[in-house]
Amino acid sequence: MLLNKRLIVGVCGGIASYKAIELVSRLQQAGALVDVIMTDHAQEFIRPLTFATVSQRPVYHNLWEPSGQAAELHIALAEQAELLAIVPATANTLAKLAHGIADNMLTAVALATKAPLLLAPAMYKGMYEHAATQVNLSILRERGASIVEPEVGHLASGAIGVGRLPELSVLMGAISMIVGRKGDLAGRRVVVTAGGTQEPIDPVRYVGNRSSGKMGYALATVARDRGAHVTLISGPVALEVPYGIELCKVETAIQMRDAVGSAITDADVLVMNAAVADFRPIAPASRKIKKNETRGSGEQGEFSLYLTRNPDILAELANADYEGSVKRLRRLIRVGFAAETHDVITHAQAKMAAKRLDLLVANDVSRLDSGFGTDTNKVYLFHANGDMEDLPVMPKIDVATAIWDRVVSLLS
Numbered sequence: 001m002l003l004n005k006r007l008i009v010g011v012c013g014g015i016a017s018y019k020a021i022e023l024v025s026r027l028q029q030a031g032a033l034v035d036v037i038m039t040d041h042a043q044e045f046i047r048p049l050t051f052a053t054v055s056q057r058p059v060y061h062n063l064w065e066p067s068g069q070a071a072e073l074h075i076a077l078a079e080q081a082e083l084l085a086i087v088p089a090t091a092n093t094l095a096k097l098a099h100g101i102a103d104n105m106l107t108a109v110a111l112a113t114k115a116p117l118l119l120a121p122a123m124y125k126g127m128y129e130h131a132a133t134q135v136n137l138s139i140l141r142e143r144g145a146s147i148v149e150p151e152v153g154h155l156a157s158g159a160i161g162v163g164r165l166p167e168l169s170v171l172m173g174a175i176s177m178i179v180g181r182k183g184d185l186a187g188r189r190v191v192v193t194a195g196g197t198q199e200p201i202d203p204v205r206y207v208g209n210r211s212s213g214k215m216g217y218a219l220a221t222v223a224r225d226r227g228a229h230v231t232l233i234s235g236p237v238a239l240e241v242p243y244g245i246e247l248c249k250v251e252t253a254i255q256m257r258d259a260v261g262s263a264i265t266d267a268d269v270l271v272m273n274a275a276v277a278d279f280r281p282i283a284p285a286s287r288k289i290k291k292n293e294t295r296g297s298g299e300q301g302e303f304s305l306y307l308t309r310n311p312d313i314l315a316e317l318a319n320a321d322y323e324g325s326v327k328r329l330r331r332l333i334r335v336g337f338a339a340e341t342h343d344v345i346t347h348a349q350a351k352m353a354a355k356r357l358d359l360l361v362a363n364d365v366s367r368l369d370s371g372f373g374t375d376t377n378k379v380y381l382f383h384a385n386g387d388m389e390d391l392p393v394m395p396k397i398d399v400a401t402a403i404w405d406r407v408v409s410l411l412s
């Protein structure tokens with residue numbers, strides 16, 4: 001997504017400036033062309049050579065160098081940039097930006113560029129909370145800048161409070177999202193479900209499955225980076241919440257059905273990636289079940305659990321009445337998944353027809369390189385016209401890209 005994108009990373013003089021080194025390195029590895037502009041104070045913390053080494057490009061800092069080239073260059077940089085990200089943004093630079101002061105290379109480029117502006121403030125909590133900084137941030141926000149809020153944590157002063165630069169994954173997420181704002185899913189609302197549901201047996205135990213949520217989170221991230229507004233309805237998973245995505249956490253299939261029902265009213269696409277439990281215990285116990293109090297616990301210690309069918313969310317959506325009501329708002333593209341251990345193609349074709357899907361993604365979860373918990377996936381894509389595509393083993397993020405490519409064609 002960031003391949004060949006022209007990005008400027010502005011670095012101000014704060015202790016968090018060392019974290020910008022890793023950020024620039026990650027952006028460079030993602031294929032972006034990163035021009036770093038440092039303020040004088042940033043150079044008190046880090047040498048320009050460090051950034052030049054990780055960006056593999058020259059680093060800019062002196063607007064006033066005698067040849068006059070920098071003065072010309074700041075216009076060229078400003079015009080070419082697809083994003084200006086200031087990481088970290090100090091209170092001093094925020095104040096200058098809010099008031100149009102352009103007294104160094106960074107603030108001059110910020111004033112000259114039409115590229116989107118991303119600000120990641122990081123400073124001592126007192127400076128961040130000060131009314132002057134807050135007013136400056138609101139001015140900048142109103143003018144269209146995106147602000148990645150600082151986190152609460154240990155600050156360089158030893159205090160604990162708000163002011164820490166967010167984790168690299170958050171900064172990368174924010175940059176990817178802004179750069180992709182005008183992508184081929186711009187203006188689209190998509191709903192992705194991910195993870196497995198947990199059906200309670202008692203307050204301590206549940207019936208669940210092995211879904212890690214990785215494929216669904218990859219789908220949500222890729223859609224975000226192509227400009228979509230993404231609602232991610234997720235069962236319990238151990239994954240970081242992607243930046244800029246509306247997250248709705250659920251536990252059970254019934255909760256997931258309700259969440260999907262409200263999320264799709266104004267959506268263009270539903271991707272049901274979640275491994276929804278097909279059955280749930282009929283009557284979950286309100287207290288922990290003790291092993292010697294269980295029904296049917298005979299001499300062998302058997303324990304019977306009575307299950308009932310959960311609603312099939314996708315099958316319900318295929319219902320004609322529902323289609324009628326949804327069509328009035330917008331046509332909803334429905335994408336389903338089929339996790340199989342055998343006869344993948346036969347089962348997938350049957351599901352495609354039964355659930356009347358626009359696209360079905362089938363995988364063989366018995367393979368080592370595919371399915372639960374892996375970072376790669378090997379899938380077949382089934383289209384409504386009967387076509388089938390057999391994709392090679394790919395990282396889940398690339399599988400997500402392939403799926404959105406097909407959805408974009410369906411949307412157009």
Ligand code: CTP
Binds near residue numbers: 272273335
């Ligand atoms: N699905 C759903 N609601 C359910 C079960 C599944 O919406 N209660 C969705 C899944 O999110 C997936 C698709 O239906 O997109 C296929 O799910 P899968 O469990 O593989 O298929 P089932 O129809 O449940 O069939 P089976 O369990 O017999 O394989």
